[in-house]
Structures are given as structure tokens and as C-alpha cells.
Amino acid sequence: MSRLATLIDEGNRPVVTAEFPSIDGGGLAAVEKAADELRPFVDAVNATDNPAAHAHASNTSIAIAMSQFGLEPIMQVVCRDKNRIAMQADIIGASLFGIQNIACLTGDDVTAGDEPEARRVFDLDSTQLVKVASGLAEGHYLSGRAIKQPPALFVGAVENPFAPPLDYRVMRALKKAEAGARFLQLQIGYYPERLENFVAGCVEHGVTRTTALIPTVVLTKSAKALSFMDESVPGISIPAEMIARVAGAGDKDAIAEESYQLTLELSRHALSLPGVSGIHLTDFRHDGSLERLVRDLRIGPAFAPDPVASASGTTSV
Amino acid sequence: MPKLLPLLEHAVKKPVWDCRMCGQCVLHSTGMTCPMTCPKTLRNGPCGGVREDGHCEVKPEMRCIWVKAEERSHSPLNPHHWEEEFNELRPPVDNRLQGTSSWINLINGRDRRTPAGWDGAARERHSAVPGASMVEVDEPTTLPEGFHS
Structure with a gap:
């Protein structure tokens, strides 16, 4: 069982996951540097799979390298670039190196990237991939061919509570949970009420009985970054008043501070919802704000109060 | 007739769907x-x-087909059991069936044949009944359930 799975199962504190930066060159030293920056503050980190349809060092190579540098990887697998044979091979191959956490995604379309002329694959969809990956852990490929000593995978997926059809998103989460997803990292979102409705729906329909919900927040430095996400990132919409609030904060430093405060508020709100098991952090600032956020929230390996110590503290005084 | 059916099916279903x-x-x-x-x-x-206005990420001029599908699944014209089937997990596409008539594949059950691993079972190497689920559907004697659809 992966450390992430254990932490979620125990449920003693919110888990903290983050996004690993894309790596292109610089050898393993580049991976080590990024791993060193994240390691103290997070429980596990997503090794992305050609995010936004841009080629980078592969999900499997980054996941393996991360684990060598003592960072627990969540290997993302997107359906856009490979067929069912290749995706199963990647998961089984990575598992030889101890990779256990697998996040199954549809993937941004090729038109979102810098090679829009590429062939899109989508041989499986993300829900089917969840089921296929779960099957690998049960000891067989999709064909039925048996796997001796199958890997102990912890399979999850992503869901977007903020994109239409809003009413249907809970049912889609349920479908993924029933297919075998044990965690759902949620898309970046700036509509707290939509998150609230989604999480409440997941609790009501039993999704959270089997599956941990992990909302995502983003650390940004400027209103321009928010506008960019609003306009250019598929599936992300940001209310105009939120962008205006950050833009109108004053000079550059004041704007950066207001951006941080917005992220802090969204994080506190997300973590306050019954049914939420942790938080996923995407850091576009790289200025120490990630550490500040987990410190302010008092979460993660570095800053969470030790639940055992605090529990025994109440009785041993 | 089997050779003409895909053409006929395409002629009917292409303009409508x-x-x-x-x-x-x-x-x-x-x-x-x-x-x-x-x-x-x-x-x-x-x-x-899916975009905030319910349109497609890839083709901004097109409404997301799943936004449409979700709306239409609640249509009063839709039989209730179809609405329930909306939430079912549909298996991966069998790419070998591309270009064949789904009408024939529905009648003989070929469209519901899935790999052994999809149904959760590991296949034994020398199983006495390799792909047991495939045997019955290749020899249909009665119309399968759901034929009316």
C-alpha cells in the first residue's frame, strides 16, 4: 500500500499533494532540485503526462526519478497520446520501480498544445482507464491475461466540479469511484459554491465512502495569470470580480499579496468541507509561497499538528 | 443483405446523428x-x-455533446430505462467493428462482447472455456434483450 493510500485511509489529517514542474533538460539534477523544494511540504506529487498537450520528459521517467529522490509520485496517465496497450505497459513498467499511485485523466486535446497537428488517440476514456488500471492491480490485463504477483496500485482520477454539465459531475465522480478510483483530485476552480455542491453531492451519493476528494488551488502572482487561466486553460473559468479584486489591489507587491490571500481563502474553504480529504497545490509563483500556504493552513508533513500527540495531550495533562 | 446493411444504416444515421x-x-x-x-x-x-458556456474545448463553436446528451437523457420522450442506462459504464470501443452495421452486431450480440479482463476475471492460460462469454452470443437463437431499441 502506498504512503498516500495509508495517509488517506487513516484520515488523521488532510493530505497535501502538488504538481511536479515539467522537466525537459538538465538531467536528473533538474529533477532532484525540484524534488528538494517540494519534499518537506507535501505527501505526494503528480508526475504529469505531457500537460496541456506539450511534450516533456515522460510521466514514467519523472515518476521513477522522483521516487529515487525520496518524493512519493502520483503518476498521471492521460488517454490522449497512447492506446490501451501502451498505457497498460507504462503502468506495469512503472510499478516495477515501486510506483503505486496512478491518476487517470482524459487529457487536454492536442489543439491545446504546440503540436496541434498531432494525431489524438483516446483509445480509452479516463473512466475506462480507471477500470483497466484497477484490473492490473487485481492481477490481469484488459485482455484477461493473468499477471503473476500484480502490483499494489492505488488508482485515482480527476474530476472537474466547475465545468458544465454541473448537475452531472457528481454522477461522473460516482462512475469513476465505481470503476475503482480511490481518490479524485479536482480541477482548479474559483467557484466555492460549485465545489460545495459537488462535495455535498459526493457525500450524499456515497462517493466519499470509497474515494478521497482532493480539491486543487493555484498559487499565482498576478491578475494577468488569472486572466490567462480564465481565457486559455480548458475547463477553467474565473469570476470577473475575483480577477478585478486582485487587479485592483495596488502595486505589484500588493497584487501578489492579494493573489496569495485569495488562494488561502479558497484553500480554507475547501478544507472546511466535510468529505474533503486533502488539497492539491499548483505553484506558479516559485517564491516560497507554497511553504507559506501549508504553514498558514497548518497542513502537510512539516506543519500538521501530530494527531497522536494532540490526542494523547488531552488525556495526559 | 449483410453487405448492404452498413450502407443503409449509414444512410439513415449519418444525416440524423x-x-x-x-x-x-x-x-x-x-x-x-x-x-x-x-x-x-x-x-x-x-x-x-467543457467551456463555461457549455461548448466544446476542441471546437468552441460546437456545444459539448455530453452537455446535450445529459439534457436529452431527461427528455420525457426518452423511456425511463434509457435514462437509467445513461449512468452505466460503457466498455472500451472494439475498433474491429468500425464500419460494420451496429444493427447486425446488436442482433447477434457482437456489440456486447468485451475482453475477459473488462469483466474482472483473470483468464487462466489453459482454461477449459476460453472466452466463455463469446460462445453464446455468436449463435443467437432468440433476439437479445434491448432489441427494441
Whole structure:
């Protein structure tokens, strides 16, 4: 069982996951540097799979390298670039190196990237991939061919509570949970009420009985970054008043501070919802704000109060 | 006749549903909206890229087919059991059926044949009944359930 799975199962504190930066060159030293920056503050980190349809060092190579540098990887697998044979091979191959956490995604379309002329694959969809990956852990490929000593995978997926059809998103989460997803990292979102409705729906329909919900927040430095996400990132919409609030904060430093405060508020709100098991952090600032956020929230390996110590503290005084 | 059926099916379904002849039609369970017209050919619901206005990430001028499908699945014209089927997990597409008639594949059950691993079972190397689920559907004697759809 992966450390992430254990932490979620125990449920003693919110888990903290983050996004690993894309790596292109610089050898393993580049991976080590990024791993060193994240390691103290997070429980596990997503090794992305050609995010936004841009080629980078592969999900499997980054996941393996991360684990060598003592960072627990969540290997993302997107359906856009490979067929069912290749995706199963990647998961089984990575598992030889101890990779256990697998996040199954549809993937941004090729038109979102810098090679829009590429062939899109989508041989499986993300829900089917969840089921296929779960099957690998049960000891067989999709064909039925048996796997001796199958890997102990912890399979999850992503869901977007903020994109239409809003009413249907809970049912889609349920479908993924029933297919075998044990965690759902949620898309970046700036509509707290939509998150609230989604999480409440997941609790009501039993999704959270089997599956941990992990909302995502983003650390940004400027209103321009928010506008960019609003306009250019598929599936992300940001209310105009939120962008205006950050833009109108004053000079550059004041704007950066207001951006941080917005992220802090969204994080506190997300973590306050019954049914939420942790938080996923995407850091576009790289200025120490990630550490500040987990410190302010008092979460993660570095800053969470030790639940055992605090529990025994109440009785041993 | 079997050779003409795909042509006839295409002639009927292309103008109405923009049919892509995947050969394993699920129209009735997706609000009579063809999931193969989704640029990502998703058969189990919308991706996370749907725009705020309900339009497609890939083709901004097109409404997301799953937004449409979800709306239509609640249509009073839709039989209730079709609405329930909307939430079912649809298996991966069998790419060998591309271009064949889903009508024939429905009648002989070929469109419901899935790999052994999809149904959860590891196949033994020398199993006495290799692909047991495949045997019965190749020799249909009665029309399978759901034929009316």
C-alpha cells in the first residue's frame, strides 16, 4: 500500500499533494532540485503526462526519478497520446520501480498544445482507464491475461466540479469511484459554491465512502495569470470580480499579496468541507509561497499538528 | 443483405446523428446523442475541458455533446430505462467493428462482447472455456434483450 493510500485511509489529517514542474533538460539534477523544494511540504506529487498537450520528459521517467529522490509520485496517465496497450505497459513498467499511485485523466486535446497537428488517440476514456488500471492491480490485463504477483496500485482520477454539465459531475465522480478510483483530485476552480455542491453531492451519493476528494488551488502572482487561466486553460473559468479584486489591489507587491490571500481563502474553504480529504497545490509563483500556504493552513508533513500527540495531550495533562 | 446493411444504416444515421459507424451503437443510452462525435470520442461522460458556456474545448463553436446528451437523457420522450442506462459504464470501443452495421452486431450480440479482463476475471492460460462469454452470443437463437431499441 502506498504512503498516500495509508495517509488517506487513516484520515488523521488532510493530505497535501502538488504538481511536479515539467522537466525537459538538465538531467536528473533538474529533477532532484525540484524534488528538494517540494519534499518537506507535501505527501505526494503528480508526475504529469505531457500537460496541456506539450511534450516533456515522460510521466514514467519523472515518476521513477522522483521516487529515487525520496518524493512519493502520483503518476498521471492521460488517454490522449497512447492506446490501451501502451498505457497498460507504462503502468506495469512503472510499478516495477515501486510506483503505486496512478491518476487517470482524459487529457487536454492536442489543439491545446504546440503540436496541434498531432494525431489524438483516446483509445480509452479516463473512466475506462480507471477500470483497466484497477484490473492490473487485481492481477490481469484488459485482455484477461493473468499477471503473476500484480502490483499494489492505488488508482485515482480527476474530476472537474466547475465545468458544465454541473448537475452531472457528481454522477461522473460516482462512475469513476465505481470503476475503482480511490481518490479524485479536482480541477482548479474559483467557484466555492460549485465545489460545495459537488462535495455535498459526493457525500450524499456515497462517493466519499470509497474515494478521497482532493480539491486543487493555484498559487499565482498576478491578475494577468488569472486572466490567462480564465481565457486559455480548458475547463477553467474565473469570476470577473475575483480577477478585478486582485487587479485592483495596488502595486505589484500588493497584487501578489492579494493573489496569495485569495488562494488561502479558497484553500480554507475547501478544507472546511466535510468529505474533503486533502488539497492539491499548483505553484506558479516559485517564491516560497507554497511553504507559506501549508504553514498558514497548518497542513502537510512539516506543519500538521501530530494527531497522536494532540490526542494523547488531552488525556495526559 | 449483410453487405448492404452498413450502407443503409449509414444512410439513415449519418444525416440524423452524424453517425461514425463505430459498429457498437449506444445512442439510446446517451440521450440519442452520438458520443463518437465528441472530438475525444468519450463514451462515459464529458471531459473536464467543457467551456463555461457549455461548448466544446476542441471546437468552441460546437456545444459539448455530453452537455446535450445529459439534457436529452431527461427528455420525457426518452423511456425511463434509457435514462437509467445513461449512468452505466460503457466498455472500451472494439475498433474491429468500425464500419460494420451496429444493427447486425446488436442482433447477434457482437456489440456486447468485451475482453475477459473488462469483466474482472483473470483468464487462466489453459482454461477449459476460453472466452466463455463469446460462445453464446455468436449463435443467437432468440433476439437479445434491448432489441427494441
